[in-house]
Amino acid sequence: MLIRKPADLRYSDVTPKNVYVNRRRFLAAGSAIVGAWALPTPAGATMKLNNVVKSTYKVDEKITPKEDITSYNNYYEFGTGKDEPSRYANTLRPSPWQVQVGGMVDKPKTYDLDSVMKIAPLEERIYRHRCVEAWSIVVPWIGFPLAALLKDVEPNSKAKYVAFQTLYDPKQMPLGNRAGIELPYVEGLRLDEAMHPLALLSVGLYGETLPNQNGAPIRLVVPWKYGFKSIKSIVKITLTDKQPPTTWNITNAREYGFYSNVNPTVDHPRWSQASERRLGELFKKKTMMFNGYPEVAGLYSGMDLRKNY
């Protein structure tokens, strides 16, 4: 077994973005009157992540501009409009943060961000991300395999599923009461899905920590499933023996199943899933089975994906 030395990186070590951006701006400005101190500190400032290894998990497609990835979001706790999370998620406090991992495990743990960062080396992975609403993006995520965290807590033999929960704090998320979905947001995977090397816990994108609207400080990324499975701002992970409830399935079971694998041959009851609009492109393109990640097909052999949508 390959044992890698955890990165010597503490979350608290990363340089705040406004510091290095302002430094650059300051240098560029030369004798300009507007100095760094005059610039307001953005509430949801992201920070540069160091010691990130480029992973071989990358798609050879044009990466979606950061501007698009961070301004077009579904994060209903901060409003149901696509542009609302980027405007309103600055009330989220991603630090300090704790992720409670428990349930059917031998070593339940509560991680703070520094200890999360030590679970495994951070890698950059360029994944396709396909929303159930038939739009898609290509994102340079930074994170580590979910499997690494699960191995760290040692699931016991009864554990069959992994349940995830997003923070719900009405003070930080005042728009949550008009989300139209039950909060806190919950999601789940089968344990073998969660252990698949593609399943990622992400702490950043585009070389920096996650912007709040993208699910700071830590989120799931399951690239072969519709985007809503990739739960944001995780506070709790529970191993269980029963299939956990999931938010969109609770909201509308006929339209959103537990599996929600990207599948061009199984339409959403209200719209086609055969094609998608890649942000930045005018015309739609064909959607690929499992979003172009055929290596996960083995997880579902023998299953009727029409029934298990």
Added chain:
Amino acid sequence: MKKILFSPWTKRGLFAVCLIPALLLVWRGFMGNLSANPIEFIEHKTGDWALRFLLITLAVTPLRKIFEQPLLTRFRRMLGLFAFFYVCAHLLMYLIFDQMFSPSGIYADVLKRPYITVGTAGFLMLVPLAVTSTAAMVRRLGPKRWQLLHRLVYFCALAGVIHYYWLVKSDVREPLMYGGILTLLMLFRVRMWLQKGTKSKPQPAGVSV
């Protein structure tokens, strides 16, 4: 007041105002300010304005009665045609960018997607109304038949509200708001019809222009 309503400049001014949403979209396009998903953005905005103009058109009669300003009818046709204009833009976006004019894709969508079925029905009902909106057509049909035909607009607006309601995933506040406004406008008509009984004479739109 009467003078203002009669002035051709009022009508021209209103025409310009009704064009603002379209011009704003063009402007945003030039500024590269149409969000990360420009096609969807334009589809949603033109859809919003189509529905709004339908409701504004339907508000003319109640406003005319409440404020006793029969001249308001002068603007109804133009408002209705603007609804048609925004619906056409909305539909064209869908046909070009979502379907690339693929007949099979469109056919499947219309048959299989209830929100598209009802939206298409709304559009198809609006077409004869736009076609028969001229004064000449009012004369040709006769006011009674013309008015009967143009009652289709109630169903167009209803189709628009349902089309929107069936599209959203969970946050139904906006479609419900439009539904509420439509309900109010229809309740006003029901009251009007109940009060007048059968003695009402149809009042076609075009003739007072």
